[in-house]
Amino acid sequence: xxxxxxxxxxxxxxxxxxxxxxxxxxxxxxxxxxxxxxxxxxxxxxxxxxxxxxxxxxxxxxxxxxxxxxxxxxxxxxxxxxxxxxxxxxxxxxxxxxxxxxxxxxxxxxxxxxxxxxxxxxxxxxxxxxxxxxxxxxxxxxxxxxxxxxxxxxxxxxxxxxxxxxxxxxxxxxxxxxxxxxxxxxxxxxxxxxxxxxxxxxxxxxxxxxxxxxxxxxxxxxxxxxxxxxxxxxxxxxxxxxxxxxxxxxxxxxxxxxxxxxxxxxxxxxxxxxxxxxxxxxxxxxxxxxxxxxxxxxxxxxxxxxxxxxxxxxxxxxx
Amino acid sequence: xxxxxxxxxxxxxxxxxxxxxxxxxxxxxxxxxxxxxxxxxxxxxxxxxxxxxxxxxxxxxxxxxxxxxxxxxxxxxxxxxxxxxxxxxxxxxxxxxxxxxxxxxxxxxxxxxxxxxxxxxxxxxxxxxxxxxxxxxxxxxxxxxxxxxxxxxxxxxxxxxxxxxxxxxxxxxxxxxxxxxxxxxxxxxxxxxxxxxxxxxxxxxxxxxxxxxxxxxxxxxxxxxxxxxxxxxxxxxxxxxxxxxxxxxxxxxxxxxxxxxxxxxxxxxxxxxxxxxxxxxxxxxxxxxxxxxxxxxxxxxxxxxxxxxxxxxxxxxxxxxxxxxxxxxx
Numbered sequence: 001x002x003x004x005x006x007x008x009x010x011x012x013x014x015x016x017x018x019x020x021x022x023x024x025x026x027x028x029x030x031x032x033x034x035x036x037x038x039x040x041x042x043x044x045x046x047x048x049x050x051x052x053x054x055x056x057x058x059x060x061x062x063x064x065x066x067x068x069x070x071x072x073x074x075x076x077x078x079x080x081x082x083x084x085x086x087x088x089x090x091x092x093x094x095x096x097x098x099x100x101x102x103x104x105x106x107x108x109x110x111x112x113x114x115x116x117x118x119x120x121x122x123x124x125x126x127x128x129x130x131x132x133x134x135x136x137x138x139x140x141x142x143x144x145x146x147x148x149x150x151x152x153x154x155x156x157x158x159x160x161x162x163x164x165x166x167x168x169x170x171x172x173x174x175x176x177x178x179x180x181x182x183x184x185x186x187x188x189x190x191x192x193x194x195x196x197x198x199x200x201x202x203x204x205x206x207x208x209x210x211x212x213x214x215x216x217x218x219x220x221x222x223x224x225x226x227x228x229x230x231x232x233x234x235x236x237x238x239x240x241x242x243x244x245x246x247x248x249x250x251x252x253x254x255x256x257x258x259x260x261x262x263x264x265x266x267x268x269x270x271x272x273x274x275x276x277x278x279x280x281x282x283x284x285x286x287x288x289x290x291x292x293x294x295x296x297x298x299x300x301x302x303x304x305x306x307x308x309x310x311x312x313x314x315x316x317x318x319x
Numbered sequence: 320x321x322x323x324x325x326x327x328x329x330x331x332x333x334x335x336x337x338x339x340x341x342x343x344x345x346x347x348x349x350x351x352x353x354x355x356x357x358x359x360x361x362x363x364x365x366x367x368x369x370x371x372x373x374x375x376x377x378x379x380x381x382x383x384x385x386x387x388x389x390x391x392x393x394x395x396x397x398x399x400x401x402x403x404x405x406x407x408x409x410x411x412x413x414x415x416x417x418x419x420x421x422x423x424x425x426x427x428x429x430x431x432x433x434x435x436x437x438x439x440x441x442x443x444x445x446x447x448x449x450x451x452x453x454x455x456x457x458x459x460x461x462x463x464x465x466x467x468x469x470x471x472x473x474x475x476x477x478x479x480x481x482x483x484x485x486x487x488x489x490x491x492x493x494x495x496x497x498x499x500x501x502x503x504x505x506x507x508x509x510x511x512x513x514x515x516x517x518x519x520x521x522x523x524x525x526x527x528x529x530x531x532x533x534x535x536x537x538x539x540x541x542x543x544x545x546x547x548x549x550x551x552x553x554x555x556x557x558x559x560x561x562x563x564x565x566x567x568x569x570x571x572x573x574x575x576x577x578x579x580x581x582x583x584x585x586x587x588x589x590x591x592x593x594x595x596x597x598x599x600x601x602x603x604x605x606x607x608x609x610x611x612x613x614x615x616x617x618x619x620x621x622x623x624x625x626x627x628x629x630x631x632x633x634x635x636x637x638x639x640x641x642x643x644x645x646x647x648x649x
Contacts, residue, residue, distance in 0.1 A: 043513035043514065043515065043516075044484075151601055152372075153601070181371035181540065181602075182540060182581060182585065183371065183580060183581065183597055183598035184597070185597075186583070186584035186585075186595040186596070187597040189586075189595055190594065190595055190597060208513065208514065211585065211586045211588055212586055214588065214591050215586030215587070215591045215595070216586075235591065238588070238591075248515055249515060251518075252515050252517065252518035253514060253543065254517075254521070254543025254546065254547050255543050255546065255588065256541075256542035256543045256545070256546050257546060258546055258566060258567065258570050258571065264518060266519055266522055267515045267519070270483050270485060271513075
C-alpha cells in the first residue's frame with residue numbers, strides 16, 4: 001500500500017463576518033499518497049482554495065490536524081513552520097499577480113534560495129537558477145527579463161521554477177492553468193506531469209476545470225460549500241459519479257465531441273451563502289432528489305465502495 | 320434605417336464580411352489584428368469563432384458594430400448587416416443598428432452593467448433608445464425580459480451588485496435581446512461563470528436563439544461549447560481564418576494542423592492516461608507576422624513553401640475551407 005505524505009483530519013476554517021460565522025472549510029478529511037495527485041474541484045466559493053492555503057498554513061486552521069509525514073504542522077511554531085515550508089510550496093493561478101514586477105526572472109527564482117539561506121555563494125546561486133530555468137523549459141536568455149515582458153505560459157514557468165527551488169515534496173497547485181490558452185495549458189500540464197515523475201512530487205491540484213482534473217489526478221475530492229461531498233479515484237468518480245451534485249457537475253462539462261453526448265442535468269438556482277448554515281444537507285435546496293431527511297440532517301461522508309466516499313442520504317436515486 | 324434593412328429581404332445572409340482588415344497604428348508599429356477575414360452567416364445560423372488570446376475574435380465582433388476606435392484603428396473591407404454595407408452609414412444610422420439589429424454580450428458581466436442604476440432601468444433604457452414607447456411601457460417590457468431570462472420581475476428594482484455573476488450575465492443577455500436583434504454577438508459569454516451556471520446560461524441562449532430566430536456569432540476558445548451551440552465554425556489564428564466548415568467538418572474531418580493541435584491539447588475524457596499533445600511555441604507577434612503561413616513557425620509539418628507563401632483558403636469538399644499548403648482537395 002502506498003504511503004500517505006499528507007493527512008488532513010477534520011480541518012475547519014471559519015471566518016468571522018458581521019453577519020455571522022462563515023464556514024469556508026467545514027470539517028474536511030483526506031489524505032494524499034507520496035508521488036500522487038489529489039484533485040480538488042468545485043465552484044467559486046466552495047472552499048477549495050482556502051483548503052489549499054490552510055494545508056500550507058498560509059491561513060491558520062480553526063481546528064483539525066494537518067499531518068505531513070506524520071508530523072502535525074498545525075502545531076508547529078512560526079520558526080519551525082518557516083523551515084517546514086521549504087518542503088511545501090504553492091503555484092498560483094495568476095502568474096503575473098504572484099510575481100514581483102520589479103524583479104527579474106533570475107531574481108524571482110533566486111529569492112527563496114536567499115531567504116532560506118540555502119546557497120550563500122552568489123555564483124552558485126546563479127548556477128542553480130539557470131538549472132531550474134532549464135528544468136521548467138525557460139531559455140537562459142530570459143534570466144534578466146522582467147515578468148511583464150513574457151507571455152502567460154512563460155510566467156507560469158517562472159512560478160513553477162520558484163516553487164521547485166526549495167526541492168519541495170509537496171506542491172499545492174491552485175488553478176495553475178486556468179489563465180492560459182488551451183495550447184499553452186497543455187504544455188504546462190505536461191511539464192507538471194514530467195516534474196512529478198522525475199522528482200516524485202506530490203500535488204494537491206485545485207481547479208474548476210473538470211476535464212483537466214480528470215486527466216491529472218489519481219483521486220478527486222468534490223467540494224460544495226466547505227464540505228467534501230464525494231471522494232474517489234479519478235476513473236471511479238467519472239465512471240460512477242454518485243452524489244447528485246457531482247452528477248450535475250460532470251454532466252455540465254461541454255464535451256468537444258459530436259457523438260455520445262451526455263444528457264445534461266441542469267441545476268436550479270445557485271450556491272447558497274456559507275454563513276449561518278442550517279443543519280441540513282448543504283446541497284438540498286438545489287438537489288433534484290432531496291427528501292425531508294435532507295432538509296433536517298446533515299449527511300456524513302460514507303464509504304460506498306472501496307476508496308469511494310459520498311455524503312448523501314439517498315440510496316435509490318438514478319445512476 | 321432603410322426599409323431594406325428592416326425587412327432584410329435583400330439577402331439570405333444576416334451578415335457578410337468580405338476581406339476585413341484591421342490594423343492598429345501605435346507609435347511606430349503596426350499591429351495586424353485582422354488580415355483579410357471573410358465569412359457569411361445565414362439567418363438563424365450560429366457560427367463559432369474559435370481561437371486563442373489575440374487571434375482577433377473580439378476585434379471581429381467589434382468591427383461588426385463599428386466600435387473599433389479610430390485612430391489608432393484602421394479598418395478596411397466590407398461588412399454587410401442584413402444586406403446593407405455598414406461602412407457607408409453615418410454614425411447616427413449606426414447608433415440605430417447597435418442594440419437593435421446587432422447586439423453584443425461581453426465576457427465580463429460586472430463591467431457591462433452600470434452600478435448606479437437598477438437593472439430594470441438599464442434594460443428599459445435600451446428599449447426607449449430604439450422604440451418610441453412610454454416609460455411605463457418600457458419598464459413593463461423590461462420586467463418581461465427579466466422573466467424571460469429566469470429572473471423574478473420584482474428583483475428589477477435591485478442594483479447589479481446585489482446579483483451573482485450568473486444573474487448579472489442573465490441581465491446582460493436580457494438587455495441585448497430587449498430589442499429583438501437579428502444578430503447576437505456573444506463574446507465568451509460564459510467564461511467567467513461556474514460550470515453548472517454556464518450550463519444554465521448556454522441552455523437559455525440556445526432556447527432564446529430559436530425563439531427569436533436570431534443569427535449568432537459565438538466567440539469562444541472552448542471547443543466543447545462550440546459542439547453544443549454552433550452550426551458552423553471558423554478557426555481563427557493570428558488574424559486569419561485558417562479553417563472553416565460545418566461542425567462535422569471541423570470535429571470529424573479536422574484538416575488544418577492548428578485545429579489538429581487544438582484538439583490534441585485537450586484532455587481525453589475517455590482515457591485519462593493519454594498524454595496531451597500541445598502545440599509547440601507561441602502565437603506570433605501581431606506587429607511582426609511571419610511572411611508565409613502564420614502558423615508555420617509552430618507547425619510540425621511545415622515545408623519550405625509554408626515559410627515562403629501565405630496559403631489561401633481553398634475548398635476541400637462541401638463548405639469545408641482550409642488555408643494550408645499541405646491539405647489538398649478531396
